[in-house]
Amino acid sequence: MSVQKCKRCDILFQYPDTGPQLCPNCTKKDEADFDIVRDFLHEHPLSSGQEVHDATGIPIESILRWLKDGRLISLEITGIIRCENCGEPIFSGKLCTECRYQLAKDFSGAAAKPEEPVQMQPKSEKRGMQFLKKGN
Numbered sequence: 632m633s634v635q636k637c638k639r640c641d642i643l644f645q646y647p648d649t650g651p652q653l654c655p656n657c658t659k660k661d662e663a664d665f666d667i668v669r670d671f672l673h674e675h676p677l678s679s680g681q682e683v684h685d686a687t688g689i690p691i692e693s694i695l696r697w698l699k700d701g702r703l704i705s706l707e708i709t710g711i712i713r714c715e716n717c718g719e720p721i722f723s724g725k726l727c728t729e730c731r732y733q734l735a736k737d738f739s740g741a742a743a744k745p746e747e748p749v750q751m752q753p754k755s756e757k758r759g760m761q762f763l764k765k766g767n
């Protein structure tokens with residue numbers, strides 16, 4: 632338990648040291664927002680973060696936070712999210728597959744099973760190509 636600043640409204644609150652860094656009030660709003668985005672991605676599975684934002688009005692920061700929390704997965708490597716350990720661009724979460732594997736080896740069994748993330752995919756073919764074009 633520690634005092635943290637809410638990432639949405641900036642008030643100080645008692646953070647239980649797990650889960651999103653949001654005050655109880657914003658946690659509720661955040662869940663409601665996440666439901667909207669999840670429903671939107673269910674109907675439009677090939678949407679980028681910007682398209683989700685344009686269609687739902689949910690702030691990009693929230694979408695990025697869910698990506699970092701591993702609740703959303705972007706199939707587009709934008710470089711916005713990077714591995715906290717080695718700096719590699721990643722789709723979702725805090726660590727790249729390699730570092731996660733290393734971490735899992737070091738602390739086997741310590742990590743809780745993550746929630747099944749919702750997938751996000753860019754519509755643009757150009758961005759898809761970027762992913763396929765390796766070493767060029």
Ligand SMILES: [Zn+2]
Pocket residue numbers: 637638639640641642653654655656657658
């Ligand atoms: Zn708040």
Ligand SMILES: [Zn+2]
Pocket residue numbers: 714715716717718719726727728729730731
């Ligand atoms: Zn890494």
